[in-house]
Amino acid sequence: MSRNLLDMSSTPGKGGKTLLGTPDDRDLSAILGLLLDDDRTESVLARLEEEFDVTEIREKEALLREACQGIREQPILRPLFAS
DSSP: OHHHHHHHHHOEEEETTBSSSSSSOHHHHHHHHHHHHHHOOHHHHHHHHHHHHHHHHTTHHHHHHHHHHHHSSTTTGGGGOOO
């Protein structure tokens, strides 16, 4: 299921959105993949710090937190992240 969601999140749809309904953005697709592995924002940030420059990730932390929350709030994805 994760693979299908990731495929849909990287396939352009209409109006600048993907087939999943998320904005057509490669970075958001990558964040979705991390959230599907572990839906805690702290885990996503830690994984990003492993892969990218720590300073840059910390500078963009607020934006990354918003992205995680925005993905969780997508109607089609919301049930996956319900606690």
